[in-house]
Amino acid sequence: MEMQEELRRIQQEAAGELEKIADKPGLEDIRLRMLGKKGQLTQLLRSMSKLPPEERPKAGQMINAVRQKLTEQMDELEASLRRKEQERALEREIIDITEPREHTHYGTKHPLSLIEDKMISIFTSMGFDVVEGPEVELDLFNFELLNIPKNHPARDAQDTFYIEDNIVLRTQTSGVQAHTMLERKPPIRIICPGRVYRADEVDATHSPVFHQLEGLVIDKDVTMADLKGTLDIFAQSLFGEDVTTRFRPSFFPFTEPSAEVDLTCMACHGKGCRVCKGTGWIEVLGAGMVNPKVLEMCGIDSSVYGGFAFGIGIERIAMLHYGITDMRLLYEGDVRFLSQFRED
Numbered sequence: 001m002e003m004q005e006e007l008r009r010i011q012q013e014a015a016g017e018l019e020k021i022a023d024k025p026g027l028e029d030i031r032l033r034m035l036g037k038k039g040q041l042t043q044l045l046r047s048m049s050k051l052p053p054e055e056r057p058k059a060g061q062m063i064n065a066v067r068q069k070l071t072e073q074m075d076e077l078e079a080s081l082r083r084k085e086q087e088r089a090l091e092r093e094i095i096d097i098t099e100p101r102e103h104t105h106y107g108t109k110h111p112l113s114l115i116e117d118k119m120i121s122i123f124t125s126m127g128f129d130v131v132e133g134p135e136v137e138l139d140l141f142n143f144e145l146l147n148i149p150k151n152h153p154a155r156d157a158q159d160t161f162y163i164e165d166n167i168v169l170r171t172q173t174s175g176v177q178a179h180t181m182l183e184r185k186p187p188i189r190i191i192c193p194g195r196v197y198r199a200d201e202v203d204a205t206h207s208p209v210f211h212q213l214e215g216l217v218i219d220k221d222v223t224m225a226d227l228k229g230t231l232d233i234f235a236q237s238l239f240g241e242d243v244t245t246r247f248r249p250s251f252f253p254f255t256e257p258s259a260e261v262d263l264t265c266m267a268c269h270g271k272g273c274r275v276c277k278g279t280g281w282i283e284v285l286g287a288g289m290v291n292p293k294v295l296e297m298c299g300i301d302s303s304v305y306g307g308f309a310f311g312i313g314i315e316r317i318a319m320l321h322y323g324i325t326d327m328r329l330l331y332e333g334d335v336r337f338l339s340q341f342r343e344d
């Protein structure tokens with residue numbers, strides 16, 4: 001009987017203390033005091049040896065029942081303490097999504113990239129593939145296969161940086177024409193955008209590094225009308241329906257005949273203004289019918305195939321499109337300038 005009373009006392013004491021527990025260390029403390037090696041219940045279990053043998057099983061059962069009950073209560077309490085702690089943590093970490101945050105400055109695409117992307121999408125929509133070529137180029141591709149032999153006066157206009165006697169920084173994307181003709185069989189329809197180099201002084205319209213987009217079409221029965229039609233579509237897609245092209249006779253060693261191509265002045269729609277120096281036209285690119293000599297050097301039978309080519313300065317197009325009057329702005333990386341251009 002004595003033991004029963006002791007058990008009840010322990011149970012009551014534990015229940016009273018458990019009610020007051022507010023945290024895990026407090027709980028562990030009671031657990032130790034009740035159920036630990038030297039805990040009250042364990043002591044009681046040990047004192048069973050003093051009981052007469054016939055009472056022991058009953059007493060053991062009672063103690064174990066209390067032990068189990070206490071263990072369950074403590075486990076429950078532990079779970080509820082953990083839940084409360086989690087809730088508190090969630091409350092602490094709550095994020096107010098309505099609170100205004102610091103303004104993020106997004107970058108913008110460079111105007112040259114915007115224009116290059118536009119040009120690429122216009123030509124790819126006409127069925128052109130985009131190919132790239134090396135900026136460090138053999139003299140062979142930059143000049144010789146384009147019908148510009150060593151010591152030819154046409155080299156003067158394209159003085160460049162020599163890596164070695166026969167290796168240059170390419171002066172034009174035209175070299176990619178030769179690479180492509182040697183690698184692919186006609187029909188060929190490619191554009192090649194890329195960086196080119198010339199030994200030029202920097203000013204409002206010149207830079208030693210600039211960008212071109214080359215075009216090449218090789219097939220049977222290609223005429224100059226195809227060239228004009230292609231460039232008309234290009235000009236109209238970029239500058240508007242009322243823009244047309246005008247071809248003026250010119251010379252490039254790799255095309256015959258060759259033309260300088262003007263576009264209707266987009267500032268005055270051809271009436272004549274300051275931008276076009278009163279002519280109504282603006283010179284924008286070089287083009288022509290691929291010289292049969294170039295075709296033959298690049299392994300294409302010129303009695304079967306012909307084609308046209310063109311080379312467009314991307315800076316020039318960007319400046320005309322955005323009304324930029326000084327090319328240097330395109331290279332200075334001034335965010336106040338660059339952030340004005342966005343994709344439309």
Ligand code: DAH
Nearest residue numbers: 172255286287288309310311
């Ligand atoms: N490569 C020439 C230049 O840099 C531009 C050019 C003119 C390219 C006529 C062509 C072309 O493909 O047919 O001035």
